[in-house]
Amino acid sequence: MRDLLFKNLTSFEKRRKILASSETADKEGVHSVIHRHFIYSIKEIAAAHQQSQPALYIIKEHNHKAKKERFFCKIKGNICATNNGKLYEITYLHSLNITLVSSLSFLSEK
Secondary structure, three states, X not given: OEEEEEEEEEEOOOOEEEEEEEEEEEEOOEEEEEEEEEEEEEEEEXXXXXXXXXXXXXXXXXXXXXXXXXXXXXXXXXXXXXEOOXXXXXXXXXXXXXXXXXXXXXXXXX
């Protein structure tokens, strides 16, 4: 069994876009949950400033006792772009969260 959920939250007034997806699957004795988020925010700026390097965070966890594994990755940064002679700063955040659990231990928790 596989369940998918997609969300597209766009706000033109706030100049923000959020895309999210969730996937839940049970396959070959493993229950997996995958969450993806993509967040973009845009604002007009007067002059270009020095851009910071994108920040990357990675967490990987193993719990052998609970037969559970988790992976989390987040990238955060900003870029400058021009459109019709105007300068914009685009801030973004991408995240990926994967959780894998043995179906036997997942069913015993319920």
